[in-house]
Amino acid sequence: MTIELLAIGKTDSKEVAALVEMYARRVNFYCKFSVTTLPDVRNTRKLTPRQQAAAEGEAILRQTAEGDFVALLDERGEEFRSVEFALWLQKRLNSGPKRLVLVIGGPYGFSEAVYARADARISLSRMTFSHQIVRAIFAEQIYRAFTILRNEPYHHE
Template sequence: MKLRLISVGKPHEPYVKEGINDFTQRINKYFKADWLIIPTPKTAPSLSETELKKAEASLILNQIDKDDYLILLDERGKSFSSPQLAQFIQQRANDSNKQLVFLIGGAFGVDPIVSNRAQLVWSLSPLVFPHMLARLILSEQLYRACTIIRNEKYHHI
């Protein structure tokens, strides 16, 4: 199974890039994982919030295959403990999902066409994080889940 991590916005800032790269490399020991950063459309300043979300939706959906299992990150989504996240990922692998896509939408969220496509809306926290920190937290939590699946010592209960 492959893990695809997609985020709309600016490239990783140096203050989080090293951590994101480190955790992504660690994840690759368990599942193939990669990041795709979708730049905000150049026309964004001239678009309304609704128009921007629609423009971003087109870019996002072009990167997702029909068989991909889409997990949208949103503070209003379902919460998981780290062991529950591990169990969720293991279940997707058991179900023979070829690719899990974790999506961090744009600054205003995502268009309903994207949220309706998602099989799961997941909340890292009820707090709202800057995109850069959400990327780092997502990377670390996916790595943590991988170590839990393998019963390795990274996660302490």
């Protein structure tokens, strides 16, 4: 299986980008993993938040294919402890989709069309994080999940 982390807009922080790249390299030891950054929507001053989310949603949906398992990082999603997320990831790996697509939306969340396409919603926390830092946090959690599944000495409980 391939895991793809899909995010709207590039990060302005070299440090955050370096963290994401470091964890992406680590995850690639366990499975094929990629990070895809979709361009920001242009001329957002003329758009309402709903219109911006719809434009971003169209770009997200173009990146998904039939048979993909699509999980949204959403504040109203299911919260997991790291071990629980590892078990959730293992179920996805065992269920057989070609790709697991994990989506980080833009500043106004997801369009209704993206919510309709999604197979799952995951919340990292009830707190709000910047969309840039979420990439690093979530990439680390994917890596942590694989180390938990392999009983490697990274996660301590």
